[in-house]
Amino acid sequence: MKELEERIRRDGIVKPGNVLKVDAFLNHQCDVKLFDQMGREWARLFAGKQIDKILTIEASGIGIACVAARHFGDVPVVFAKKAQSINLDGDQYVTKVYSFTKQREFPVIVSKRFLNPGEHVLLIDDFLANGKAMEGLIELCHEAGVVVEGIGIAIEKGFQDGGAKLREAGYDLQSLAIVDSMNPDTGAITFREA
Amino acid sequence: MKELEERIRRDGIVKPGNVLKVDAFLNHQCDVKLFDQMGREWARLFAGKQIDKILTIEASGIGIACVAARHFGDVPVVFAKKAQSINLDGDQYVTKVYSFTKQREFPVIVSKRFLNPGEHVLLIDDFLANGKAMEGLIELCHEAGVVVEGIGIAIEKGFQDGGAKLREAGYDLQSLAIVDSMNPDTGAITFREA
Numbered sequence: 001m002k003e004l005e006e007r008i009r010r011d012g013i014v015k016p017g018n019v020l021k022v023d024a025f026l027n028h029q030c031d032v033k034l035f036d037q038m039g040r041e042w043a044r045l046f047a048g049k050q051i052d053k054i055l056t057i058e059a060s061g062i063g064i065a066c067v068a069a070r071h072f073g074d075v076p077v078v079f080a081k082k083a084q085s086i087n088l089d090g091d092q093y094v095t096k097v098y099s100f101t102k103q104r105e106f107p108v109i110v111s112k113r114f115l116n117p118g119e120h121v122l123l124i125d126d127f128l129a130n131g132k133a134m135e136g137l138i139e140l141c142h143e144a145g146v147v148v149e150g151i152g153i154a155i156e157k158g159f160q161d162g163g164a165k166l167r168e169a170g171y172d173l174q175s176l177a178i179v180d181s182m183n184p185d186t187g188a189i190t191f192r193e194a
Numbered sequence: 195m196k197e198l199e200e201r202i203r204r205d206g207i208v209k210p211g212n213v214l215k216v217d218a219f220l221n222h223q224c225d226v227k228l229f230d231q232m233g234r235e236w237a238r239l240f241a242g243k244q245i246d247k248i249l250t251i252e253a254s255g256i257g258i259a260c261v262a263a264r265h266f267g268d269v270p271v272v273f274a275k276k277a278q279s280i281n282l283d284g285d286q287y288v289t290k291v292y293s294f295t296k297q298r299e300f301p302v303i304v305s306k307r308f309l310n311p312g313e314h315v316l317l318i319d320d321f322l323a324n325g326k327a328m329e330g331l332i333e334l335c336h337e338a339g340v341v342v343e344g345i346g347i348a349i350e351k352g353f354q355d356g357g358a359k360l361r362e363a364g365y366d367l368q369s370l371a372i373v374d375s376m377n378p379d380t381g382a383i384t385f386r387e388a
Contacts, residue, residue, distance in 0.1 A: 030271040032263045059252035063260035069226045077224040
């Protein structure tokens with residue numbers, strides 16, 4: 001998606017260790033107009049699919065998913081939680097994933113009430129790198145008996161293996177920008193051709 | 195706001211210990227059409243004010259704020275983070291608040307780049323009870339030299355003192371539903387008259 005690639009080039013910051021900072025518009029400060037364009041693009045890419053619900057994971061996925069849902073007939077957005085709370089009770093689907101960004105393992109939790117067997121779900125997140133968070137969401141979906149219709153990612157790090165694994169497993173993965181390489185010395189970013 | 199009050203009566207669950215669970219539509223599963231109505235209502239309530247940016251706090255505020263921002267001319271939404279990460283670097287505004295829900299103290303962090311002196315900010319969150327999280331955001335705003343134009347809350351627990359303190363301090367606080375009492379035995383909820 002041209003608008004997203006241009007924005008990454010303009011406001012993204014390449015850091016050593018394969019870190020791409022996009023906190024100016026994606027995951028700390030949010031450009032909701034861009035989110036709306038992203039939602040429209042996913043609606044085009046997943047056109048014809050039955051999407052009953054969008055599932056994402058806190059925190060950065062939430063804003064993107066909620067704005068995008070407006071392009072999917074205002075379907076409910078469920079966000080998986082990464083910590084227990086006294087407000088979370090009753091039956092839950094729970095798994096654990098390791099975050100390289102946070103450098104620790106954390107739980108991924110969804111109340112069973114919000115994933116109903118037979119529902120068709122679109123998974124959305126801001127980043128895909130090694131795919132651990134997405135694997136966690138998919139595991140919960142399988143446990144719940146919901147159908148994963150597709151996966152919408154804003155920025156995929158194409159030089160890590162999360163995307164390849166999901167595509168090989170047969171998922172309809174639509175990443176709006178795929179970074180194939182980036183250079184922390186020059187700041188240069190190479191995107192995969194669509 | 196009638197739509198929100200009706201939704202709380204229909205899908206909210208009153209639990210012992212003054213807990214109101216609204217995870218079916220507000221803070222675990224999200225009704226984005228309702229969020230849109232809430233955004234429209236805040237735009238009406240804060241009409242005529244200069245709003246350059248919306249500031250909220252992860253995680254439950256993000257979806258509400260991002261959908262609401264569409265009614266404020268697509269202003270940027272900044273969400274304060276509750277944990278350090280390797281993606282957070284550089285100068286930050288940081289304070290600490292105690293969460294009764296999570297039963298622990300956590301940091302409230304905003305990169306200095308995203309709060310610019312002189313900006314006019316609208317604060318948005320899903321809940322207001324004792325007001326600790328909101329006080330944390332206000333503290334960061336003062337430190338940053340931004341003007342707090344108003345505070346938009348979805349559900350205020352009117353029987354706790356957060357709202358009264360903020361109004362006494364002169365803030366333009368607009369809560370879309372104010373719960374004055376709730377009964378865990380009967381499930382009855384009394385809303386404050388507008």
